[in-house]
Amino acid sequence: MNLFSLEGKNAWITGASYGIGFNIAKAFVAAGVKNIIFNDINEEALARGLKNYADAGITNVHGYVCNVTDENAVAETVKKIHAEVGQIDILVNNAGIIKRIPMHEMKRSEFQAVIDVDLVAPYIVSAAVLPEMMERNEGTIINICSMMSELGRETVSAYAAAKGGLKMLTRNICSEYGQYNIQCNGIGPGYIATPQTAPLREKQPDGSRHPFDSFICAKTPAGRWLEPEELGGPAVFLASHASDAVNGHILYVDGGILAYIGKQPE
Ligand code: NAP
Ligand code: GCO
Secondary structure (H helix, E strand, O other): OOOOOOEOOEEEEEOOOOHHHHHHHHHHHHOOEOEEEEEEOOHHHHHHHHHHHHHOOOOOEEEEEOOOOOHHHHHHHHHHHHHHOOOOOEEEEOOOOOOOOOHHHOOHHHHHHHHHHHHHHHHHHHHHHHHHHHHHOOEEEEEEOOHHHOOOOOOOHHHHHHHHHHHHHHHHHHHHHHHHOEEEEEEEEOOEOOHHHHHHOOOOOOOOOOHHHHHHHHHOOOOOOEOHHHHHHHHHHHHOHHHOOOOOOEEEEOOOHHHOOOOOOO
16 A cells, blocks of 8 residues: 555645645646645636646546635535545645735735735635534544744745634644544645745846745755645645544744754854
């Protein structure tokens, strides 16, 4: 038996048109998943995602337009997935946003928007898939957390509040639904080179590196940003039978940031 096989499984990864979610999908396909299901916020984003999957040669993919903060849209999407694809064996709550604004300048609506996508949506989507998982007495939920589930920094108050909350939602889903043979774990990515972090890596007008770019390399033992592909292996582990006894755990995939005080300036 291949402990890491996902053969026969259907996996729904939210917001997986590109970035971390898309790369987790690619790793799931390599591990033999039967169907990848993903959603994005509108037709245009969905079409871009479908093209990315087609370009990667992935054909067992089902895309849906669904805003994960909209309870009715999520309920409709779950119904469609059950009818058109089948049971949802694995759910990855990946869709996320960030707003980098000093907290005292942030509007309540901006703070709320981040909380809605990064914390409330994982509750909405998990609550929508749990009943069927409970009926089958089997299921896996993976929540994409963050360094900001543990650490703060200037300008990301809403994001840190949401991702800290998501860590505890993960532990609570484990506590509440472990009795149904449901595992809920989190992945806490470090600093990953995706569109979300592109502004932090932008070259300065004089061609020099963005100060945050240098800062993150100094904070990461390997001295580099991580690539979204590097989240694939940990996600396969948490989705597969290899991790059946792992529950309520946040697996930090951070290249060692949380272990390291950082490199002193030269
Ligand atoms: P990304 O490149 O910005 O991708 C996020 C995806 O979520 C996009 O496809 C986006 O769709 C989708 N999305 C946003 N709001 C949505 C909504 N309401 N409904 C449906 N889909 C929605 O981000 P990423 O870097 O791959 O991040 C993925 C996850 O990892 C996020 O939860 C993020 O917070 C987390 N994370 C990222 C890093 C990092 O360094 N990059 C580190 C730790 C954690 P559109 O853009 O197409 O609208
Ligand atoms: C930031 C970043 C982060 C990361 C990530 C860290 O502005 O500090 O965007 O918050 O994206 O979640 O793990």
